[in-house]
Amino acid sequence: MLAIALGGGLAAAVGAALHAATTLSDDGKADKFVAEFMGDVGWMFPVLAIAVLAVAAVTIRRSLKALRAVSAQASAIAPGAVALRLPTEGLPSELEPVVAAVNGALERLAKGFEIQRKFTADAAHELRTPLAILSAGLENLPTSAEVEHLCQDAERMNRLVAQLLRVARLDAQPMDLSQTVDLCEISSRVVEHLAPWAAKRGCRLAFEGAEAPVWIKGNADSLGDAVRNLVENAIAHSPAGEEVIVGVDATGCVLVSDRGPGVPAVDREKVFERFWRSRERRASSGGAGLGLAIVAEIARAHGGHALVTDARGGGAQFVLSLPRGDG
Structure with a gap:
Protein backbone atom coordinates (compact mmCIF):
# COMPACT_ATOMS: atom_id res chain seq x y z
CA MET A 1 0.00 0.00 0.00
CA LEU A 2 2.85 2.35 0.81
CA ALA A 3 4.47 1.66 -2.57
CA ILE A 4 1.15 2.26 -4.44
CA ALA A 5 0.55 5.53 -2.61
CA LEU A 6 4.10 6.70 -3.26
CA GLY A 7 3.86 5.70 -6.89
CA GLY A 8 0.54 7.51 -7.38
CA GLY A 9 1.83 10.65 -5.73
CA LEU A 10 4.97 10.57 -7.82
CA ALA A 11 2.99 10.19 -11.07
CA ALA A 12 0.67 13.09 -10.17
CA ALA A 13 3.62 15.30 -9.33
CA VAL A 14 5.37 14.50 -12.58
CA GLY A 15 2.17 15.21 -14.56
CA ALA A 16 1.63 18.58 -12.89
CA ALA A 17 5.22 19.53 -13.47
CA LEU A 18 5.03 18.62 -17.18
CA HIS A 19 1.78 20.63 -17.60
CA ALA A 20 3.38 23.68 -16.08
CA ALA A 21 6.52 23.23 -18.16
CA THR A 22 4.55 23.50 -21.48
CA THR A 23 3.74 27.17 -20.86
CA LEU A 24 7.31 28.34 -20.20
CA SER A 25 10.56 28.78 -22.10
CA ASP A 26 13.11 25.97 -22.11
CA ASP A 27 15.15 27.32 -19.16
CA GLY A 28 12.09 28.37 -17.30
CA LYS A 29 10.47 25.05 -18.02
CA ALA A 30 13.40 23.15 -16.50
CA ASP A 31 13.54 25.32 -13.37
CA LYS A 32 9.80 25.20 -12.94
CA PHE A 33 9.75 21.44 -13.42
CA VAL A 34 12.48 20.80 -10.87
CA ALA A 35 11.00 23.20 -8.32
CA GLU A 36 7.50 21.78 -8.54
CA PHE A 37 8.78 18.19 -8.63
CA MET A 38 10.88 18.66 -5.50
CA GLY A 39 8.08 20.50 -3.79
CA ASP A 40 5.60 17.74 -4.46
CA VAL A 41 7.71 14.61 -3.94
CA GLY A 42 10.69 15.71 -1.84
CA TRP A 43 9.01 14.47 1.33
CA MET A 44 8.89 10.98 -0.16
CA PHE A 45 12.67 10.43 -0.11
CA PRO A 46 13.05 10.23 3.73
CA VAL A 47 10.03 7.92 3.85
CA LEU A 48 11.54 5.70 1.17
CA ALA A 49 14.90 5.64 2.99
CA ILE A 50 13.27 4.67 6.29
CA ALA A 51 11.20 1.96 4.59
CA VAL A 52 14.26 0.50 2.86
CA LEU A 53 16.24 0.49 6.12
CA ALA A 54 13.37 -1.20 7.99
CA VAL A 55 12.99 -3.90 5.34
CA ALA A 56 16.76 -4.47 5.31
CA ALA A 57 16.91 -4.75 9.12
CA VAL A 58 14.05 -7.26 9.25
CA THR A 59 15.54 -9.30 6.40
CA ILE A 60 19.01 -9.41 7.97
CA ARG A 61 17.58 -10.26 11.39
CA ARG A 62 15.58 -13.17 10.00
CA SER A 63 18.57 -14.38 7.99
CA LEU A 64 20.81 -14.38 11.06
CA LYS A 65 18.28 -16.14 13.32
CA ALA A 66 19.40 -19.57 12.10
CA LEU A 67 23.04 -18.56 12.53
CA ARG A 68 22.40 -17.55 16.15
CA ALA A 69 20.81 -20.95 16.78
CA VAL A 70 23.90 -22.65 15.33
CA SER A 71 26.16 -20.52 17.55
CA ALA A 72 24.16 -21.44 20.67
CA GLN A 73 24.36 -25.13 19.81
CA ALA A 74 28.11 -24.89 19.15
CA SER A 75 28.72 -23.28 22.56
CA ALA A 76 27.15 -26.33 24.24
CA ILE A 77 29.62 -28.77 22.68
CA ALA A 78 32.21 -29.98 25.20
CA PRO A 79 34.30 -33.12 25.83
CA GLY A 80 31.38 -34.53 27.81
CA ALA A 81 28.84 -33.74 25.08
CA VAL A 82 30.58 -34.65 21.83
CA ALA A 83 27.42 -36.26 20.47
CA LEU A 84 25.85 -32.85 19.80
CA ARG A 85 25.70 -31.65 16.19
CA LEU A 86 24.98 -28.26 14.65
CA PRO A 87 21.45 -27.89 13.19
CA THR A 88 21.14 -27.49 9.42
CA GLU A 89 17.45 -26.58 9.17
CA GLY A 90 16.65 -23.06 8.00
CA LEU A 91 20.24 -22.11 7.20
CA PRO A 92 21.11 -19.96 4.19
CA SER A 93 22.44 -22.10 1.39
CA GLU A 94 25.82 -20.35 1.64
CA LEU A 95 26.29 -21.62 5.23
CA GLU A 96 25.20 -25.22 4.72
CA PRO A 97 28.63 -26.46 3.48
CA VAL A 98 30.36 -24.82 6.47
CA VAL A 99 27.98 -26.40 9.00
CA ALA A 100 28.27 -29.77 7.25
CA ALA A 101 32.07 -29.58 7.46
CA VAL A 102 31.94 -28.69 11.18
CA ASN A 103 29.56 -31.61 11.86
CA GLY A 104 31.93 -33.92 10.01
CA ALA A 105 34.83 -32.73 12.16
CA LEU A 106 32.75 -33.28 15.31
CA GLU A 107 31.92 -36.80 14.16
CA ARG A 108 35.61 -37.62 13.71
CA LEU A 109 36.36 -36.06 17.11
CA ALA A 110 33.67 -38.20 18.78
CA LYS A 111 35.17 -41.33 17.20
CA GLY A 112 38.58 -40.31 18.51
CA PHE A 113 37.19 -39.91 22.04
CA GLU A 114 35.52 -43.31 21.80
CA ILE A 115 38.74 -44.99 20.62
CA GLN A 116 40.67 -43.36 23.47
CA ARG A 117 38.06 -44.39 26.05
CA LYS A 118 37.96 -47.97 24.77
CA PHE A 119 41.75 -48.18 24.81
CA THR A 120 41.86 -46.91 28.40
CA ALA A 121 39.22 -49.38 29.55
CA ASP A 122 40.82 -52.33 27.71
CA ALA A 123 44.29 -51.52 29.02
CA ALA A 124 43.02 -51.20 32.59
CA HIS A 125 41.15 -54.50 32.36
CA GLU A 126 44.20 -56.28 30.95
CA LEU A 127 46.37 -54.97 33.78
CA ARG A 128 44.08 -56.05 36.62
CA THR A 129 44.89 -59.76 36.50
CA PRO A 130 48.71 -59.53 36.35
CA LEU A 131 48.66 -56.87 39.07
CA ALA A 132 46.53 -59.09 41.31
CA ILE A 133 48.98 -61.98 40.75
CA LEU A 134 51.92 -59.67 41.42
CA SER A 135 50.38 -58.37 44.66
CA ALA A 136 49.61 -61.90 45.86
CA GLY A 137 53.16 -63.03 45.07
CA LEU A 138 54.68 -60.09 46.95
CA GLU A 139 52.60 -60.85 50.04
CA ASN A 140 54.05 -64.38 50.14
CA LEU A 141 57.67 -63.17 50.12
CA PRO A 142 59.65 -62.77 53.35
CA THR A 143 59.22 -59.32 54.82
CA SER A 144 62.00 -56.87 54.01
CA ALA A 145 62.41 -53.19 53.18
CA GLU A 146 62.70 -53.98 49.48
CA VAL A 147 59.58 -56.16 49.47
CA GLU A 148 57.68 -53.46 51.36
CA HIS A 149 58.71 -50.92 48.76
CA LEU A 150 57.56 -53.22 45.95
CA CYS A 151 54.23 -53.77 47.71
CA GLN A 152 53.70 -50.01 47.85
CA ASP A 153 54.47 -49.71 44.13
CA ALA A 154 52.01 -52.51 43.34
CA GLU A 155 49.39 -50.81 45.52
CA ARG A 156 49.81 -47.53 43.63
CA MET A 157 49.47 -49.36 40.31
CA ASN A 158 46.29 -51.06 41.49
CA ARG A 159 44.85 -47.69 42.49
CA LEU A 160 45.76 -46.22 39.13
CA VAL A 161 44.14 -49.10 37.24
CA ALA A 162 40.98 -48.74 39.34
CA GLN A 163 40.88 -45.01 38.62
CA LEU A 164 41.34 -45.58 34.89
CA LEU A 165 38.38 -47.96 34.93
CA ARG A 166 36.28 -45.36 36.75
CA VAL A 167 37.24 -42.70 34.20
CA ALA A 168 36.34 -45.03 31.34
CA ARG A 169 32.99 -45.75 32.99
CA LEU A 170 32.29 -42.03 33.44
CA ASP A 171 33.11 -41.30 29.80
CA ALA A 172 31.20 -44.26 28.39
CA GLN A 173 27.59 -43.26 29.04
CA PRO A 174 25.44 -40.98 31.22
CA MET A 175 24.88 -42.06 34.81
CA ASP A 176 21.58 -43.41 35.98
CA LEU A 177 20.57 -40.75 38.51
CA SER A 178 17.11 -42.14 39.22
Whole structure:
Protein backbone atom coordinates (compact mmCIF):
# COMPACT_ATOMS: atom_id res chain seq x y z
CA MET A 1 0.00 0.00 0.00
CA LEU A 2 2.85 2.35 0.81
CA ALA A 3 4.47 1.66 -2.57
CA ILE A 4 1.15 2.26 -4.44
CA ALA A 5 0.55 5.53 -2.61
CA LEU A 6 4.10 6.70 -3.26
CA GLY A 7 3.86 5.70 -6.89
CA GLY A 8 0.54 7.51 -7.38
CA GLY A 9 1.83 10.65 -5.73
CA LEU A 10 4.97 10.57 -7.82
CA ALA A 11 2.99 10.19 -11.07
CA ALA A 12 0.67 13.09 -10.17
CA ALA A 13 3.62 15.30 -9.33
CA VAL A 14 5.37 14.50 -12.58
CA GLY A 15 2.17 15.21 -14.56
CA ALA A 16 1.63 18.58 -12.89
CA ALA A 17 5.22 19.53 -13.47
CA LEU A 18 5.03 18.62 -17.18
CA HIS A 19 1.78 20.63 -17.60
CA ALA A 20 3.38 23.68 -16.08
CA ALA A 21 6.52 23.23 -18.16
CA THR A 22 4.55 23.50 -21.48
CA THR A 23 3.74 27.17 -20.86
CA LEU A 24 7.31 28.34 -20.20
CA SER A 25 10.56 28.78 -22.10
CA ASP A 26 13.11 25.97 -22.11
CA ASP A 27 15.15 27.32 -19.16
CA GLY A 28 12.09 28.37 -17.30
CA LYS A 29 10.47 25.05 -18.02
CA ALA A 30 13.40 23.15 -16.50
CA ASP A 31 13.54 25.32 -13.37
CA LYS A 32 9.80 25.20 -12.94
CA PHE A 33 9.75 21.44 -13.42
CA VAL A 34 12.48 20.80 -10.87
CA ALA A 35 11.00 23.20 -8.32
CA GLU A 36 7.50 21.78 -8.54
CA PHE A 37 8.78 18.19 -8.63
CA MET A 38 10.88 18.66 -5.50
CA GLY A 39 8.08 20.50 -3.79
CA ASP A 40 5.60 17.74 -4.46
CA VAL A 41 7.71 14.61 -3.94
CA GLY A 42 10.69 15.71 -1.84
CA TRP A 43 9.01 14.47 1.33
CA MET A 44 8.89 10.98 -0.16
CA PHE A 45 12.67 10.43 -0.11
CA PRO A 46 13.05 10.23 3.73
CA VAL A 47 10.03 7.92 3.85
CA LEU A 48 11.54 5.70 1.17
CA ALA A 49 14.90 5.64 2.99
CA ILE A 50 13.27 4.67 6.29
CA ALA A 51 11.20 1.96 4.59
CA VAL A 52 14.26 0.50 2.86
CA LEU A 53 16.24 0.49 6.12
CA ALA A 54 13.37 -1.20 7.99
CA VAL A 55 12.99 -3.90 5.34
CA ALA A 56 16.76 -4.47 5.31
CA ALA A 57 16.91 -4.75 9.12
CA VAL A 58 14.05 -7.26 9.25
CA THR A 59 15.54 -9.30 6.40
CA ILE A 60 19.01 -9.41 7.97
CA ARG A 61 17.58 -10.26 11.39
CA ARG A 62 15.58 -13.17 10.00
CA SER A 63 18.57 -14.38 7.99
CA LEU A 64 20.81 -14.38 11.06
CA LYS A 65 18.28 -16.14 13.32
CA ALA A 66 19.40 -19.57 12.10
CA LEU A 67 23.04 -18.56 12.53
CA ARG A 68 22.40 -17.55 16.15
CA ALA A 69 20.81 -20.95 16.78
CA VAL A 70 23.90 -22.65 15.33
CA SER A 71 26.16 -20.52 17.55
CA ALA A 72 24.16 -21.44 20.67
CA GLN A 73 24.36 -25.13 19.81
CA ALA A 74 28.11 -24.89 19.15
CA SER A 75 28.72 -23.28 22.56
CA ALA A 76 27.15 -26.33 24.24
CA ILE A 77 29.62 -28.77 22.68
CA ALA A 78 32.21 -29.98 25.20
CA PRO A 79 34.30 -33.12 25.83
CA GLY A 80 31.38 -34.53 27.81
CA ALA A 81 28.84 -33.74 25.08
CA VAL A 82 30.58 -34.65 21.83
CA ALA A 83 27.42 -36.26 20.47
CA LEU A 84 25.85 -32.85 19.80
CA ARG A 85 25.70 -31.65 16.19
CA LEU A 86 24.98 -28.26 14.65
CA PRO A 87 21.45 -27.89 13.19
CA THR A 88 21.14 -27.49 9.42
CA GLU A 89 17.45 -26.58 9.17
CA GLY A 90 16.65 -23.06 8.00
CA LEU A 91 20.24 -22.11 7.20
CA PRO A 92 21.11 -19.96 4.19
CA SER A 93 22.44 -22.10 1.39
CA GLU A 94 25.82 -20.35 1.64
CA LEU A 95 26.29 -21.62 5.23
CA GLU A 96 25.20 -25.22 4.72
CA PRO A 97 28.63 -26.46 3.48
CA VAL A 98 30.36 -24.82 6.47
CA VAL A 99 27.98 -26.40 9.00
CA ALA A 100 28.27 -29.77 7.25
CA ALA A 101 32.07 -29.58 7.46
CA VAL A 102 31.94 -28.69 11.18
CA ASN A 103 29.56 -31.61 11.86
CA GLY A 104 31.93 -33.92 10.01
CA ALA A 105 34.83 -32.73 12.16
CA LEU A 106 32.75 -33.28 15.31
CA GLU A 107 31.92 -36.80 14.16
CA ARG A 108 35.61 -37.62 13.71
CA LEU A 109 36.36 -36.06 17.11
CA ALA A 110 33.67 -38.20 18.78
CA LYS A 111 35.17 -41.33 17.20
CA GLY A 112 38.58 -40.31 18.51
CA PHE A 113 37.19 -39.91 22.04
CA GLU A 114 35.52 -43.31 21.80
CA ILE A 115 38.74 -44.99 20.62
CA GLN A 116 40.67 -43.36 23.47
CA ARG A 117 38.06 -44.39 26.05
CA LYS A 118 37.96 -47.97 24.77
CA PHE A 119 41.75 -48.18 24.81
CA THR A 120 41.86 -46.91 28.40
CA ALA A 121 39.22 -49.38 29.55
CA ASP A 122 40.82 -52.33 27.71
CA ALA A 123 44.29 -51.52 29.02
CA ALA A 124 43.02 -51.20 32.59
CA HIS A 125 41.15 -54.50 32.36
CA GLU A 126 44.20 -56.28 30.95
CA LEU A 127 46.37 -54.97 33.78
CA ARG A 128 44.08 -56.05 36.62
CA THR A 129 44.89 -59.76 36.50
CA PRO A 130 48.71 -59.53 36.35
CA LEU A 131 48.66 -56.87 39.07
CA ALA A 132 46.53 -59.09 41.31
CA ILE A 133 48.98 -61.98 40.75
CA LEU A 134 51.92 -59.67 41.42
CA SER A 135 50.38 -58.37 44.66
CA ALA A 136 49.61 -61.90 45.86
CA GLY A 137 53.16 -63.03 45.07
CA LEU A 138 54.68 -60.09 46.95
CA GLU A 139 52.60 -60.85 50.04
CA ASN A 140 54.05 -64.38 50.14
CA LEU A 141 57.67 -63.17 50.12
CA PRO A 142 59.65 -62.77 53.35
CA THR A 143 59.22 -59.32 54.82
CA SER A 144 62.00 -56.87 54.01
CA ALA A 145 62.41 -53.19 53.18
CA GLU A 146 62.70 -53.98 49.48
CA VAL A 147 59.58 -56.16 49.47
CA GLU A 148 57.68 -53.46 51.36
CA HIS A 149 58.71 -50.92 48.76
CA LEU A 150 57.56 -53.22 45.95
CA CYS A 151 54.23 -53.77 47.71
CA GLN A 152 53.70 -50.01 47.85
CA ASP A 153 54.47 -49.71 44.13
CA ALA A 154 52.01 -52.51 43.34
CA GLU A 155 49.39 -50.81 45.52
CA ARG A 156 49.81 -47.53 43.63
CA MET A 157 49.47 -49.36 40.31
CA ASN A 158 46.29 -51.06 41.49
CA ARG A 159 44.85 -47.69 42.49
CA LEU A 160 45.76 -46.22 39.13
CA VAL A 161 44.14 -49.10 37.24
CA ALA A 162 40.98 -48.74 39.34
CA GLN A 163 40.88 -45.01 38.62
CA LEU A 164 41.34 -45.58 34.89
CA LEU A 165 38.38 -47.96 34.93
CA ARG A 166 36.28 -45.36 36.75
CA VAL A 167 37.24 -42.70 34.20
CA ALA A 168 36.34 -45.03 31.34
CA ARG A 169 32.99 -45.75 32.99
CA LEU A 170 32.29 -42.03 33.44
CA ASP A 171 33.11 -41.30 29.80
CA ALA A 172 31.20 -44.26 28.39
CA GLN A 173 27.59 -43.26 29.04
CA PRO A 174 25.44 -40.98 31.22
CA MET A 175 24.88 -42.06 34.81
CA ASP A 176 21.58 -43.41 35.98
CA LEU A 177 20.57 -40.75 38.51
CA SER A 178 17.11 -42.14 39.22
CA GLN A 179 18.01 -43.73 42.56
CA THR A 180 17.36 -42.15 45.95
CA VAL A 181 20.27 -43.05 48.22
CA ASP A 182 21.45 -42.25 51.72
CA LEU A 183 24.73 -40.33 51.60
CA CYS A 184 25.49 -41.30 55.21
CA GLU A 185 25.20 -45.00 54.43
CA ILE A 186 27.36 -44.74 51.32
CA SER A 187 30.08 -42.83 53.17
CA SER A 188 30.07 -45.14 56.19
CA ARG A 189 30.51 -48.18 53.92
CA VAL A 190 33.47 -46.53 52.23
CA VAL A 191 35.07 -45.73 55.59
CA GLU A 192 34.52 -49.29 56.79
CA HIS A 193 36.08 -50.70 53.63
CA LEU A 194 39.13 -48.41 53.70
CA ALA A 195 39.81 -48.55 57.46
CA PRO A 196 42.19 -51.56 57.24
CA TRP A 197 44.13 -49.90 54.41
CA ALA A 198 44.39 -46.67 56.40
CA ALA A 199 45.65 -48.58 59.46
CA LYS A 200 48.22 -50.32 57.31
CA ARG A 201 49.52 -46.91 56.24
CA GLY A 202 49.65 -45.73 59.86
CA CYS A 203 46.58 -43.47 59.73
CA ARG A 204 43.36 -43.49 61.73
CA LEU A 205 40.05 -43.15 59.91
CA ALA A 206 37.03 -41.66 61.68
CA PHE A 207 33.44 -41.16 60.54
CA GLU A 208 31.00 -38.49 61.71
CA GLY A 209 27.55 -39.01 60.20
CA ALA A 210 24.42 -36.90 60.33
CA GLU A 211 21.74 -37.70 62.89
CA ALA A 212 19.23 -38.65 60.17
CA PRO A 213 19.58 -40.12 56.66
CA VAL A 214 20.77 -37.64 54.04
CA TRP A 215 18.82 -38.52 50.91
CA ILE A 216 20.42 -37.79 47.53
CA LYS A 217 18.98 -38.29 44.08
CA GLY A 218 21.76 -40.00 42.16
CA ASN A 219 23.87 -43.06 41.51
CA ALA A 220 25.06 -45.03 44.55
CA ASP A 221 28.09 -46.62 42.84
CA SER A 222 29.34 -43.30 41.45
CA LEU A 223 28.86 -41.50 44.76
CA GLY A 224 30.75 -44.32 46.48
CA ASP A 225 33.58 -43.87 43.98
CA ALA A 226 33.68 -40.13 44.70
CA VAL A 227 33.83 -40.58 48.49
CA ARG A 228 36.42 -43.38 48.11
CA ASN A 229 38.67 -41.16 46.01
CA LEU A 230 38.43 -38.33 48.55
CA VAL A 231 39.33 -40.66 51.42
CA GLU A 232 42.17 -42.32 49.51
CA ASN A 233 43.57 -38.90 48.60
CA ALA A 234 43.41 -37.74 52.23
CA ILE A 235 45.11 -40.89 53.53
CA ALA A 236 47.81 -40.67 50.86
CA HIS A 237 48.72 -37.12 51.97
CA SER A 238 48.40 -37.58 55.75
CA PRO A 239 51.49 -38.14 57.90
CA ALA A 240 51.69 -41.42 59.78
CA GLY A 241 49.85 -41.38 63.08
CA GLU A 242 47.39 -38.67 62.05
CA GLU A 243 43.63 -38.99 61.72
CA VAL A 244 41.47 -38.55 58.61
CA ILE A 245 37.91 -37.49 59.45
CA VAL A 246 35.02 -38.21 57.09
CA GLY A 247 31.85 -36.29 57.90
CA VAL A 248 28.39 -36.02 56.36
CA ASP A 249 26.10 -33.12 57.24
CA ALA A 250 22.38 -32.63 56.77
CA THR A 251 22.84 -30.22 53.84
CA GLY A 252 24.16 -32.97 51.56
CA CYS A 253 27.89 -32.44 51.97
CA VAL A 254 30.66 -34.98 52.50
CA LEU A 255 33.65 -33.41 54.25
CA VAL A 256 37.02 -35.19 54.30
CA SER A 257 39.69 -33.57 56.46
CA ASP A 258 43.34 -34.56 56.71
CA ARG A 259 46.43 -33.27 58.49
CA GLY A 260 48.66 -33.13 55.43
CA PRO A 261 50.42 -30.12 53.89
CA GLY A 262 47.17 -28.65 52.57
CA VAL A 263 46.52 -27.17 49.13
CA PRO A 264 47.74 -23.65 48.26
CA ALA A 265 44.98 -21.24 47.20
CA VAL A 266 46.44 -20.89 43.69
CA ASP A 267 46.14 -24.65 43.11
CA ARG A 268 42.65 -25.26 44.47
CA GLU A 269 40.94 -25.17 41.08
CA LYS A 270 43.68 -27.09 39.30
CA VAL A 271 43.65 -30.09 41.65
CA PHE A 272 40.33 -31.20 40.12
CA GLU A 273 41.77 -31.32 36.57
CA ARG A 274 42.73 -34.66 35.07
CA PHE A 275 46.40 -35.60 35.41
CA TRP A 276 47.30 -32.32 37.10
CA ARG A 277 49.65 -32.56 40.08
CA SER A 278 51.79 -29.93 41.73
CA ARG A 279 55.45 -30.62 42.34
CA GLU A 280 54.78 -31.12 46.04
CA ARG A 281 51.93 -33.59 45.43
CA ARG A 282 54.07 -35.54 42.96
CA ALA A 283 56.74 -35.89 45.61
CA SER A 284 54.35 -36.90 48.41
CA SER A 285 52.06 -39.25 46.47
CA GLY A 286 52.39 -41.74 43.67
CA GLY A 287 48.97 -40.88 42.20
CA ALA A 288 48.40 -39.92 38.60
CA GLY A 289 46.11 -36.94 39.22
CA LEU A 290 42.87 -38.77 38.39
CA GLY A 291 41.15 -39.28 41.75
CA LEU A 292 40.03 -35.70 42.38
CA ALA A 293 39.08 -35.22 38.71
CA ILE A 294 36.74 -38.21 39.07
CA VAL A 295 35.22 -36.60 42.18
CA ALA A 296 34.60 -33.34 40.31
CA GLU A 297 32.96 -35.08 37.34
CA ILE A 298 30.67 -37.16 39.56
CA ALA A 299 29.71 -34.03 41.50
CA ARG A 300 28.86 -32.14 38.29
CA ALA A 301 26.80 -35.06 36.99
CA HIS A 302 24.71 -34.90 40.21
CA GLY A 303 24.25 -31.14 39.99
CA GLY A 304 26.76 -30.45 42.75
CA HIS A 305 30.38 -29.40 43.02
CA ALA A 306 33.66 -30.24 44.73
CA LEU A 307 36.02 -27.82 46.43
CA VAL A 308 38.94 -27.73 48.83
CA THR A 309 39.51 -25.44 51.82
CA ASP A 310 41.78 -25.32 54.85
CA ALA A 311 40.99 -27.80 57.61
CA ARG A 312 40.84 -26.73 61.23
CA GLY A 313 44.18 -27.33 62.86
CA GLY A 314 46.01 -27.55 59.52
CA GLY A 315 45.75 -29.71 56.45
CA ALA A 316 43.09 -29.74 53.76
CA GLN A 317 39.36 -30.27 53.83
CA PHE A 318 37.74 -31.56 50.66
CA VAL A 319 34.02 -30.96 50.29
CA LEU A 320 31.67 -32.89 48.03
CA SER A 321 28.47 -30.82 47.94
CA LEU A 322 25.32 -32.41 46.48
CA PRO A 323 21.70 -31.25 46.21
CA ARG A 324 19.32 -32.99 48.58
CA GLY A 325 16.74 -35.45 47.22
CA ASP A 326 13.49 -36.85 48.61
CA GLY A 327 13.60 -39.90 50.81
